[in-house]
Amino acid sequence: MTDLAPLRAPEQFLKQVSELGIQFDAGDLERLGLYLALLLDANTRVNLTAVVDRDAVWTRHILDSLTLVGALVSAGARSVIDVGSGGGLPGIPLAIALPDVHFTLAEATGKKSRFLEEVARELSLSNVSVVNDRAETLGQDHQHHREKYDAVIARAVGKLPVLLELTVPLAKVGGLVLAMKGEKAAQDIIDAKAALHALHARVVETMKTPTGVIVIVGKQRKTPRLYPRTPGEPNRAPIGSAKK
Secondary structure, three states: OOOOOOOOOOHHHHHHHHHOOOOOOOOHHHHHHHHHHHHHHHOOOOOOOOOOOOOHHHHHHHHHHHOOHHHHHHHOOOEEEEEOOOOOOOHHHHHHHOOOOEEEEEOOOHHHHHHHHHHHHHOOOOOEEEEOOOHHHHHOOOOOOOOOEEEEEEEOOOOHHHHHHHHHHHEEEEEEEEEEEOOOHHHHHHHOHHHHHHOOEEEEEEEEEOOEEEEEEEEOOOOOOOOOOOOOHHHHOOOOOOOO
């Protein structure tokens, strides 16, 4: 077990979480604080976060992640995959807050996926699995991942047309993609019109949060077999772009 001390949650964070209507179970704040301690410690060896201020990480990382709680609870999601999980955001904080939901953390970089496995062990997160692979590969894995999840979540995974090709194939028909975006979300949605059509999905709602905008996408029908394309192709030539 680690000998790191958990980071203490600042009052401003506690106030903001309360305003979101989120109530923690006993031990949750300590686990979140220990996760942040592990994240900042590992960040000295592996590039996991640019935010290193001990108060700012609570808002920029934990609060931001927890803004997805309401949408996941409303959808009744029981199986969720976090695409491009990186240092475990938003998946790890959500797994702590929602112990009855199973989270698969998908991360292509080996060092980062090993960190995620370490965190899951240290925090005894039995509702977390880590997969070290690319989203394009997982999206074509019909046995284990394609169309297997109630919800797909993604934070900082690029522009929406690219993100959708990487995430929609993983959602069940009738499931959701929750894309965490910033102030350019409205333009992102316009740019994603062709991708939404090709992937048989539609934007259900956009939610403004204290830290950004959540674009909620519903999957209407099965994803065409073509998608996702081979690794690197979605980013090289996004659906609907003129670039070939």
